[in-house]
Amino acid sequence: xxxxxxxxxxxxxxxxxxxxxxxxxxxxxxxxxxxxxxxxxxxxxxxxxxxxxxxxxxxxxxxxxxxxxxxxxxxxxxxxxxxxxxxxxxxxxxxxxxxxxxxxxxxxxxxxxxxxxxxxxxxxxxxxxxxxxxxxxxxxxxxxxxxxxxxxxxxxxxxxxxxxxxxxxxxxxxxxxxxxxxxxxxxxxxxxxxxxxxxxxxxxxxxxxxxxxxxxxxxxxxxxxxxxxxxxxxxxxxxxxxxxxxxxxxxxxxxxxxxxxxxxxxxxxxxxxxxxxxxxxxxxxxxxxxxxxxxxxxxxxxxxxxxxxxxxxxxxxxxxxxxxxxxxxxxxxxxxxxxxxxxxxxxxxxxxxxxxxxxxxxxxxxxxxxxxxxxxxxxxxxxxxxxxxxxxxxxxxxxxxxxxxxxxxxxxxxxxxxxxxxxxxxxxxxxxxxxxxxxxxxxxxxxxxxxxxxxxxxxxxxxx
Amino acid sequence: xxxxxxxxxxxxxxxxxxxxxxxxxxxxxxxxxxxxxxxxxxxxxxxxxxxxxxxxxxxxxxxxxxxxxxxxxxxxxxxxxxxxxxxxxxxxxxxxxxxxxxxxxxxxxxxxxxxxxxxxxxxxxxxxxxxxxxxxxxxxxxxxxxxxxxxx
Numbered sequence: 283x284x285x286x287x288x289x290x291x292x293x294x295x296x297x298x299x300x301x302x303x304x305x306x307x308x309x310x311x312x313x314x315x316x317x318x319x320x321x322x323x324x325x326x327x328x329x330x331x332x333x334x335x336x337x338x339x340x341x342x343x344x345x346x347x348x349x350x351x352x353x354x355x356x357x358x359x360x361x362x363x364x365x366x367x368x369x370x371x372x373x374x375x376x377x378x379x380x381x382x383x384x385x386x387x388x389x390x391x392x393x394x395x396x397x398x399x400x401x402x403x404x405x406x407x408x409x410x411x412x413x414x415x416x417x418x419x420x421x422x423x424x425x426x427x428x429x430x431x432x433x434x435x436x437x438x439x440x441x442x443x444x445x446x447x448x449x450x451x452x453x454x455x456x457x458x459x460x461x462x463x464x465x466x467x468x469x470x471x472x473x474x475x476x477x478x479x480x481x482x483x484x485x486x487x488x489x490x491x492x493x494x495x496x497x498x499x500x501x502x503x504x505x506x507x508x509x510x511x512x513x514x515x516x517x518x519x520x521x522x523x524x525x526x527x528x529x530x531x532x533x534x535x536x537x538x539x540x541x542x543x544x545x546x547x548x549x550x551x552x553x554x555x556x557x558x559x560x561x562x563x564x565x566x567x568x569x570x571x572x573x574x575x576x577x578x579x580x581x582x583x584x585x586x587x588x589x590x591x592x593x594x595x596x597x598x599x600x601x602x603x604x605x606x607x608x609x610x611x612x613x614x615x616x617x618x619x620x621x622x623x624x625x626x627x628x629x630x631x632x633x634x635x636x637x638x639x640x641x642x643x644x645x646x647x648x649x650x651x652x653x654x655x656x657x658x659x660x661x662x663x664x665x666x667x668x669x670x671x672x673x674x675x676x677x678x679x680x681x682x683x684x685x686x687x688x689x690x691x692x693x694x695x696x697x698x699x700x701x702x703x704x705x706x707x708x709x710x711x712x713x714x715x716x717x718x719x720x721x722x723x724x725x726x727x728x729x730x731x732x733x734x735x736x737x738x739x740x741x742x743x744x745x746x
Numbered sequence: 747x748x749x750x751x752x753x754x755x756x757x758x759x760x761x762x763x764x765x766x767x768x769x770x771x772x773x774x775x776x777x778x779x780x781x782x783x784x785x786x787x788x789x790x791x792x793x794x795x796x797x798x799x800x801x802x803x804x805x806x807x808x809x810x811x812x813x814x815x816x817x818x819x820x821x822x823x824x825x826x827x828x829x830x831x832x833x834x835x836x837x838x839x840x841x842x843x844x845x846x847x848x849x850x851x852x853x854x855x856x857x858x859x860x861x862x863x864x865x866x867x868x869x870x871x872x873x874x875x876x877x878x879x880x881x882x883x884x885x886x887x888x889x890x891x892x893x894x895x896x897x898x
Contacts, residue, residue, distance in 0.1 A: 429852070443870070447872070
């Protein structure tokens, strides 16, 4: 039974207040306005990724000995969510695939408009692709095999070439890239926010130079219009708009992590779904690393009589990914009985509150690889130059890693709870509704955090 | 500034090229039997750092699909230093990695790159043809406008 009438609730429509503008610092402004930005980063990153691609395809066939595997999965993959947290989607500005897309576009680009179905279902495609790639990794061993990783890179490269050749701007990055979807979600917790000064923009006589581009710099690669932009999900901080704006109306402000999530005005269910799916994927990644995983597989095998590991994994994977989605659905249904919105809207709104916990779980999981195997990057890359350096790969002890993991999880938990509170307080004006809405969400956040803690506590099995 | 950038890019490119050429010269016989033997010897001697050092559970180390190589390292799961102290030939220290024995047939590099190259060429050629057609249409439209302007 609803305890309030819809008319009682008025959503706070205020926008995210701005913090310190980094563009007031002359060196930052000079860097971002320079025609060499972000090329100065794109070139070395593309060179390193070229090396990674070569090593994956033509280097040692064992993941242990392959510098491509070490650079990609021990260094890059664990660092990337941390980059999202501090710099939003800046990685996307210097991503080698984006560089390739721009190059192909200059070479042969037809610049057709983005197909309507991509605009409409793009994020769902990203959701599906992210889940599919994670599934394929476990079933076909993509990540465990340098060759598999190389093939994945080739497939992505081909998709980028197709999109770059036929469609406008960075269509692939905006509507198809699974990492772009992930980074879009995580960038909303980012500590840097690019926006336009609405007062100046009102007086602007240029024809949306920031969006369409000028002689100074190309158009916004992700089709964002700074004047109306409220989210960092589709801003790569490429600084094109900063160079193009004739009125210096763009601001680049510092803000506390997760702040953007407190002011989401138009929550999207697909973004919330992705947040929950990521939670499920991280849980599955953790579970498959536990000693009990083999026992679980054996148990399922003896119970069902199915001996095909791929089928069993697919079932477990589907359950794992869907569990957080179903739990949020349940929490949203309970919350919907106490507030003015239906459960779908509650799902869309409060899914964003889980993003801080998502990123914390993701970082904590990957930190294990970076800190427990970090030196292997040096060993394997040095082997390219003939070095026989060897030794322990661990940068710090397992105990230290576990402590850091729990600190990160605690921060994620706090961030998620605080974000949920801010969302509820912004949306609902009465304390009773706020509290009633928050209860199931807080229980969900606590349960998922507890599950993560348990998984990080359990001993992990090595299966090699 | 421009010169400095070029110099930096050139140095980086040289380093990468040097690495690649060195790797090429070394990997010429990567999959040869001798090389496999060397690899096995290296593993037995404990000289190949990466297997003992890298955590098999890294996202690149999930060998769930490679049955037969499992569980042998379960004991060392929580201590990355333990392996260094163990004799390489003791039970549970089987370093054989099925992927080391991958053959050329498992990694059809030429066929894969060939397919990729052909597919990419088709895409690029298609796009180029479309672009030329668009350019022609645009030019003819501009000319038509000019003609109309002159007649008016």
